[in-house]
Amino acid sequence: MNPNRWKLVLLGALVLGTARVGAADKGPFTVSLRYSPQESVATSSAVLGPGMNERPVQVTMEAGRAGSDPAVIGDSSDGDDRMWPVMASNSVVTWADEVLRKNLGDWGIKVSPDAPQTLAGKLTRVRVVESNKAVGSTYQAEVQVAFALKNAEGGVLWEGTALGDATRFGRARSQENVNEVLSDAIKETYANALNDAGLQNAWVGKTAPRSESSPAAKAPSGPPVSPADLLAELVKLKKQSFTTELLVDYVNQKNLGSPLTADDMVSWKQAGMPQEVIKAALAR
Secondary structure, three states, X not given: OOHHHHHHHHHHHHHHHHHHHHHHOOOOEEEOOOOOOOOOOOOOOOOOOOOHHHOOEEEEEEEOOOOOOOXXXXXXXXXXOOEEEEEEOOOHHHHHHHHHHHHHHHOOOOEOOOXXXXXXXXEEEEEEEEEEOOOOEEEEEEXXXXXXXXXXXXXXXXXXXXXXXXXXXXXXXXXXXXHHHHHHXXXXXXXXXXXXXXXXXXXXXXXXXXXXXXXXHOOOOOOEEOHHHHHHHHHXXXXXXXXXXXXXXXXXOOEEOOOOOHHHHHHHHHOOOOHHHHHHHHHO
């Protein structure tokens, strides 16, 4: 073959390869979710209270995330700093449910459809952000789940919200890295929930079912309010020396338009809000 023709063939292959690489780091980034925590990095684990592993539990998980597309789980930036959605090709809620069941089993808790009590979860946040760097990418993930422990009659024994986050460096647009950082975050979320002293006491029967007439069990009323607006109202009340108990009662009357994020919780803490007030807001 003519040497010049060989050069043209090689040049065409090089251009085509470059175009394919460039196309690969642009557009929506689709990930098949699977549980793959970094065992050498993520050491989050539940430390069960006495008797918890002797009481089996049913498990449910439902959707509770904001947004119109349940497949969207975050954002990914390309080499030009443009943002593209990160999307899950499988059910996010099903993935979270399967991970919860696996973690409970690994931590010594039996999951049974005939158990007298139910751990009901609502997945309120799953988010991963990939920031493209000159070499590789940084991945940050957050997971938030609202839980309720209920007895056989449906009475609420305990309610709370658990958070988890994780960060790692990896390859650009890597499904493996996305799964690792999300797995670390959700494992921490579940460990934080199981390590809650209130849940542990309720699990072994030390807590009576919550009365429907109690203030904490009343449904919130009024139009939805954002976490930032509610914080502003609470700061105003706190400056007038209202007690923490009254601030909690005020929060329990509100209908939050969106769940508190980790950034919201930091802002509330920096504003001087007691943990009891933040916990009440998480339950809304």
